[in-house]
Amino acid sequence: MRSETLMRSGGGQSRLTYLNHPHHQQQQQQQQHEYFHHHSQSVLPRLPMLISHKPLAGHQTSPQIAMTAPREGSGDMGQSTAQRQPTGSTIPDALSIQEHGRMFNAYRQGKYLMPNDGEEQNRLDLQHYVWQTMVHNRLNFAPIRDDSRVLDIGTGTGIWAIEFAKRYPKSTVVGTDISLIQPTYSLPMNCSFEREDAEDEWMFDAPFDYIRWRLMASCFRSYKDMIYKVYAHLAPGGWAEFHEWAYEACADNAETEEYYNGSALRKWLEYVVGGGASLGRDLRSPLHYRQWMIEAGFTEVTVRHFSVPLNGWPQEPAASTLGNMACVNCLQFVNSVTKFLLAGGLSRDALPAFVDEVRANVRDRRMRISFPSYVIYGRKPDAPATHHGESMRVDNILNM
Numbered sequence: 001m002r003s004e005t006l007m008r009s010g011g012g013q014s015r016l017t018y019l020n021h022p023h024h025q026q027q028q029q030q031q032q033h034e035y036f037h038h039h040s041q042s043v044l045p046r047l048p049m050l051i052s053h054k055p056l057a058g059h060q061t062s063p064q065i066a067m068t069a070p071r072e073g074s075g076d077m078g079q080s081t082a083q084r085q086p087t088g089s090t091i092p093d094a095l096s097i098q099e100h101g102r103m104f105n106a107y108r109q110g111k112y113l114m115p116n117d118g119e120e121q122n123r124l125d126l127q128h129y130v131w132q133t134m135v136h137n138r139l140n141f142a143p144i145r146d147d148s149r150v151l152d153i154g155t156g157t158g159i160w161a162i163e164f165a166k167r168y169p170k171s172t173v174v175g176t177d178i179s180l181i182q183p184t185y186s187l188p189m190n191c192s193f194e195r196e197d198a199e200d201e202w203m204f205d206a207p208f209d210y211i212r213w214r215l216m217a218s219c220f221r222s223y224k225d226m227i228y229k230v231y232a233h234l235a236p237g238g239w240a241e242f243h244e245w246a247y248e249a250c251a252d253n254a255e256t257e258e259y260y261n262g263s264a265l266r267k268w269l270e271y272v273v274g275g276g277a278s279l280g281r282d283l284r285s286p287l288h289y290r291q292w293m294i295e296a297g298f299t300e301v302t303v304r305h306f307s308v309p310l311n312g313w314p315q316e317p318a319a320s321t322l323g324n325m326a327c328v329n330c331l332q333f334v335n336s337v338t339k340f341l342l343a344g345g346l347s348r349d350a351l352p353a354f355v356d357e358v359r360a361n362v363r364d365r366r367m368r369i370s371f372p373s374y375v376i377y378g379r380k381p382d383a384p385a386t387h388h389g390e391s392m393r394v395d396n397i398l399n400m
């Protein structure tokens with residue numbers, strides 16, 4: 001297992017700066033090395049399994065089913081949001097309201113900025129398969145026991161929690177979310193779901209052995225507070241693990257970089273990150289998780305770097321297949337971030353044409369872009385830690 005560091009402080013750096021920095025180019029090459037090396041070895045053999053994926057209990061959707069891209073010319077509006085298509089079941093949350101033609105959580109109305117309807121549930125399931133392919137089908141990287149007490153924060157459709165509970169039947173898995181969009185039937189006995197706002201005081205009295213979240217960068221006001229909270233709710237010796245994308249893109253070469261810099265896709269990312277900031281969501285927060293984990297008291301903090309291509313542009317077949325899956329997810333994701341785009345300054349009138357332009361970029365094979373992604377995990381020590389030395393080291397790393 002390779003231990004690495006996040007080598008930038010993120011927050012406000014433009015993509016171009018990141019791309020042009022020689023250190024980052026080296027890092028990018030390392031990431032691509034890890035990506036292509038692993039994928040050529042380990043993803044290809046799994047692809048038939050993925051493509052003929054047997055639905056999980058309570059999840060009647062499958063990758064092929066989920067891979068339904070939005071139509072051209074639809075902007076964010078006018079899409080039917082009712083069903084996970086064609087045979088999957090939408091799990092509607094009664095506490096939802098309609099906005100911008102989509103359904104959103106109303107338990108904490110206005111707090112979570114992406115939808116919770118069938119279209120989004122489809123997308124979350126597809127995103128799970130994309131992510132699992134990228135991380136070589138590992139459900140966890142932290143070395144946890146198979147009888148662990150597990151908490152999955154912001155569990156979404158619960159697809160990871162169910163899969164983990166099935167793979168480790170001695171574990172006890174709880175998934176929490178502000179939206180109740182998880183199945184209630186055919187669940188493994190060791191898996192359950194609760195409605196909970198993770199920023200509220202947690203209702204659990206017993207500590208967990210493993211607390212994790214995935215792709216929550218748009219959800220919380222303070223990730224630092226959340227990481228400290230995770231630490232407090234872990235048993236001594238327990239592990240935390242976070243899987244994130246930090247809303248960045250990397251170009252494959254200088255030509256693509258120029259092409260990308262003039263594109264609607266780049267503007268889209270700027271609108272989303274800018275909109276997030278104006279709504280109190282720092283989408284680049286994952287770049288600081290390592291530092292915050294060490295400050296909270298975690299030890300053995302490890303960062304793994306991954307990368308997912310925008311579409312099927314890579315020549316290497318497994319990478320290209322992953323990119324093709326990611327492309328469909330991206331086409332749907334573009335449709336999920338309307339609130340961020342509007343908050344970022346895009347006008348409602350300009351929205352449909354802009355979104356269509358972004359979608360064209362997403363499908364464009366000349367757009368040789370990848371998204372750096374991170375798995376970050378660490379252990380709560382058996383005894384209270386004094387970690388001043390570690391904090392110093394992180395400061396140094398973030399200043400590189």
Ligand SMILES: C[S@@+](CC[C@H](N)C(=O)[O-])C[C@H]1O[C@@H](n2cnc3c(N)ncnc32)[C@H](O)[C@@H]1O
Nearest residue numbers: 112154155156177178179197198199214215219
């Ligand atoms: C982008 S989705 C990720 C879902 C899931 N972790 C996955 O990777 O498939 C974010 C999820 O977090 C939930 N969420 C957002 N804010 C939350 C909060 N404050 N507390 C609990 N869940 C939250 C949303 O309802 C949504 O299901």
